[in-house]
Amino acid sequence: MGIAEEGPVNNTHNHPIDDSIDSSEASWFTPKRLLILFCVINLITYLDRGVIASTGVNGIPEICKSNGECSPGTGVQGEFKLNNFKDGILSSAFMVGLLVASPIFASMAKSINPFRLIAVGLSVWTLSAIGCGISIGFWTITVCRMLVGVGEASFISLAAPFIDENAPVTQRSAWLGIFYMCIPTGVALGYVYGGLVGYGFGWRIAFFGEAILMIPFVVLGFLMKPLQLNGISHDKDVTLNGKSTDHNSQKSLGSRHIFSFVEDVKSLLEEKIYVVNVLGYISYNFVIGAYSYWGPKAGYSIYHMTNADLLFGAITIVGGIVGTLGGGFILDHMSSTIPNAFKLLSTATFFGAIFCFVAFCFKDMYLFVVFFLIGEILVFATQGPVNFVSIHSVKPSLKPLAMAMSTVCIHVFGDVPSSPLVGVMQDKLKNWRKSSLILTSVLFLAAGIWFIGVFFPNVDRYNEDEENPETVTEQSNPASSNEDRTDKTTAASPEP
Numbered sequence: 277m278g279i280a281e282e283g284p285v286n287n288t289h290n291h292p293i294d295d296s297i298d299s300s301e302a303s304w305f306t307p308k309r310l311l312i313l314f315c316v317i318n319l320i321t322y323l324d325r326g327v328i329a330s331t332g333v334n335g336i337p338e339i340c341k342s343n344g345e346c347s348p349g350t351g352v353q354g355e356f357k358l359n360n361f362k363d364g365i366l367s368s369a370f371m372v373g374l375l376v377a378s379p380i381f382a383s384m385a386k387s388i389n390p391f392r393l394i395a396v397g398l399s400v401w402t403l404s405a406i407g408c409g410i411s412i413g414f415w416t417i418t419v420c421r422m423l424v425g426v427g428e429a430s431f432i433s434l435a436a437p438f439i440d441e442n443a444p445v446t447q448r449s450a451w452l453g454i455f456y457m458c459i460p461t462g463v464a465l466g467y468v469y470g471g472l473v474g475y476g477f478g479w480r481i482a483f484f485g486e487a488i489l490m491i492p493f494v495v496l497g498f499l500m501k502p503l504q505l506n507g508i509s510h511d512k513d514v515t516l517n518g519k520s521t522d523h524n525s526q527k528s529l530g531s532r533h534i535f536s537f538v539e540d541v542k543s544l545l546e547e548k549i550y551v552v553n554v555l556g557y558i559s560y561n562f563v564i565g566a567y568s569y570w571g572p573k574a575g576y577s578i579y580h581m582t583n584a585d586l587l588f589g590a591i592t593i594v595g596g597i598v599g600t601l602g603g604g605f606i607l608d609h610m611s612s613t614i615p616n617a618f619k620l621l622s623t624a625t626f627f628g629a630i631f632c633f634v635a636f637c638f639k640d641m642y643l644f645v646v647f648f649l650i651g652e653i654l655v656f657a658t659q660g661p662v663n664f665v666s667i668h669s670v671k672p673s674l675k676p677l678a679m680a681m682s683t684v685c686i687h688v689f690g691d692v693p694s695s696p697l698v699g700v701m702q703d704k705l706k707n708w709r710k711s712s713l714i715l716t717s718v719l720f721l722a723a724g725i726w727f728i729g730v731f732f733p734n735v736d737r738y739n740e741d742e743e744n745p746e747t748v749t750e751q752s753n754p755a756s757s758n759e760d761r762t763d764k765t766t767a768a769s770p771e772p
Contacts, residue, residue, distance in 0.1 A: 307442045310503075311451055313493070314435045317398070318458040319465065320489050321428050324405065326466015328352075328366065328421070332474025333482050337363075351479045356414050369418045371692065373425025374432070375684050381430040382680035383537045389504065390434045390676060395497025397430025402490045409483035433680040438503065440667050449612050453604020453660035460596030460656075464589060540677050549614060549669040552729045553621075554682050557662050558690045559722035560625065564655070565691020566698045566715050568592070577708040579641040591649050599656025607661050614668060614736060617661040618729035625726060628654030629719035636712045655719065665729070668736045 327333050335351015337358060348354060353363050381393055404423035411417035436452060443451035473482040544550055571588045575581045603624065610616045631651030638644045663679070670678045694715075702711045 307444070310442055311439060311454065313496070314431075314439055315455055315458050317431060317490070317493050318435070318455060319462040320486060320493075321401065321431060322459050322462025323466040323469060323489075324424060324428075324486055326463040326468075327470035327482050327486060328370075328408075328466075329463075330467045330470025330474060330482075332471035333479040334363065334470075335474075335479065351474060352417065355479075356417070358414060362414055365418060366421050369422040370425040371687060373422035374429050375425075375687055377426040377429035378433050378680035378683050379537070379677060382433040382676035382678075383540070385434060385676040386536065386673060389502045390438070391497065391502035391504070393430050394434050395494060397427045398490060398494045398497060399427070401427025401431075402487045402494055403427075405483050405487040405490070409480040409487070429680070432683055433676050436663055436679050437667055437675040440664070442503075446612075447608055449607035449617075449660040449664050450601075450604040452663050453600050453602075456659040456663065457597050457600040459659075460593050460600075464593045467589065537677075540674055541681070543674060544670060544678060544681060547670055549729060549732050549735070550666060550678060552725060552732070553618075553662060553665040553669065554685050556621065556625075556722045556725035556729070557682060557686050559718055559725060560655070560658060560662075561686040561690030562694040563715055563718050563722070566694040568691075569695040570698055570702075570711075574708040574712050575644075578636070578712070579644060581641065587645070591645070591652055595649055595652025596656050599653040600659040602653070603657030604660030606657070607664065612664060613734050614665055614732065615730055615734050617665045618726050618732070620661050621658050621665075622723045622727035622730065624654045624657040625719055626723035628652070628657075629716060629723060632719065633713060633716045636709055636716065 331351070333351050335353045335355075336349055337353045337360075338346055338349040340346040349357070352358065352366070356362075377397075381397060385393060401424055404420045404427055407420035407423065408417055411420055436455065439451050439455050440448050469485070470479075470482050473485060572581075575588060581587055603620065607617055607620050610620065628651045631647050631654060633651075635644045635647035635651060638647065663682075666678050666682050667675050698711060698715055701714065702708065705711055
């Protein structure tokens with residue numbers, strides 16, 4: 277199955293690219309180029325996640341013996357004399373920036389071209405990465421880490437809808453799988469890059485290097501003619517609840533944006549398919565987040581692994597790449613519909629939970645590795661389908677906000693609280709095997725929640741035309757499927 281045919285980014289869903297663009301100007305953005313562009317950007321953004329966590333960049337604090345003799349620290353921790361609490365704040369600062377800015381960028385996409393918003397966000401990301409490299413103390417690098425999260429938020433919220441919209445109809449899940457495969461790959465590359473550059477040239481150079489890698493994509497985002505997302509038009513008037521509001525309105529522009537945001541969030545909460553999907557995703561991320569944080573420590577304690585970091589890193593990379601790609605291609609083979617996505621989500625997660633649960637029951641380390649790897653492959657198979665459902669279960673104009681709120685929810689209610697909660701549980705049980713088994717059991721909850729989605733009607737709102745309510749989309753009919761539209765991919769045409 278090929279990735280895409282060459283030609284202009286398609287107008288599969290018969291929407292304009294931008295009011296000011298003609299087809300010849302937009303022809304550079306073929307579907308394949310767009311996918312490659314966003315995948316490379318995704319790799320670089322997640323490379324930063326690995327860089328800040330790598331030993332060569334993060335380093336170790338100064339260590340003093342009882343006789344008063346001290347060995348100098350290394351990296352960020354050593355130079356700024358950070359204890360583990362302050363070092364942990366760097367990660368929290370990034371997450372705060374990401375979670376606060378994601379819904380803001382998604383909301384702004386209704387009045388500012390989303391493609392330009394990505395370019396703005398990547399500019400903030402690049403300048404903030406440089407700021408990390410020239411930071412002079414704890415507070416400066418903390419602020420810069422927060423701004424790195426703000427910059428990444430635009431891309432996280434808006435990239436997936438662009439990819440899904442321009443992918444060949446029969447390969448949407450596979451394309452999303454390829455995009456999300458860059459997450460574990462980027463983090464792993466960040467560990468290696470941060471270690472090599474940090475130890476060889478100093479931790480500051482590692483941040484400068486990643487900023488240099490991003491600069492060409494920032495320039496490209498501003499120079500190339502922007503694309504447009506389906507269902508989002510940027511008129512001079514702001515429309516709220518079907519009523520047009522011009523610039524002379526007594527309400528301020530900020531008030532209109534806030535009101536629009538609140539109304540859009542209410543609309544998302546009314547979408548039962550979306551809500552069930554996100555609830556399952558939260559439960560899933562609760563486990564995956566704790567695995568990534570506590571996994572090496574649990575492995576060392578249970579199986580006395582001498583290279584727990586390397587082993588769990590390798591399992592995550594292999595499981596992430598194979599599982600994420602496999603899940604996307606399997607859903608496309610099944611036919612990309614919402615019920616099929618829920619079937620794959622619940623089945624893969626259920627059997628993945630079984631393999632991971634059984635893995636922690638073994639006393640032999642090698643049996644643990646084999647079963648846990650199979651379990652990781654199965655649970656990572658959810659990445660393409662879960663984001664497919666988030667995009668296709670809401671109206672076109674809500675796609676950016678749907679992705680942003682999904683990101684916020686899975687972190688705020690998922691991996692952010694899971695690590696400390698597992699820590700509290702381990703302090704009481706003092707048995708990593710029991711703690712790991714209890715944590716893994718939450719995957720069965722995720723599988724059960726997603727299984728509920730199988731019984732929802734197949735109402736795919738992807739093609740819903742909000743500007744023309746009389747237009748009836750094919751996927752609004754439960755009997756219709758994506759296969760019926762396979763041959764309808766056409767070149768983009770400008771709005772008259």
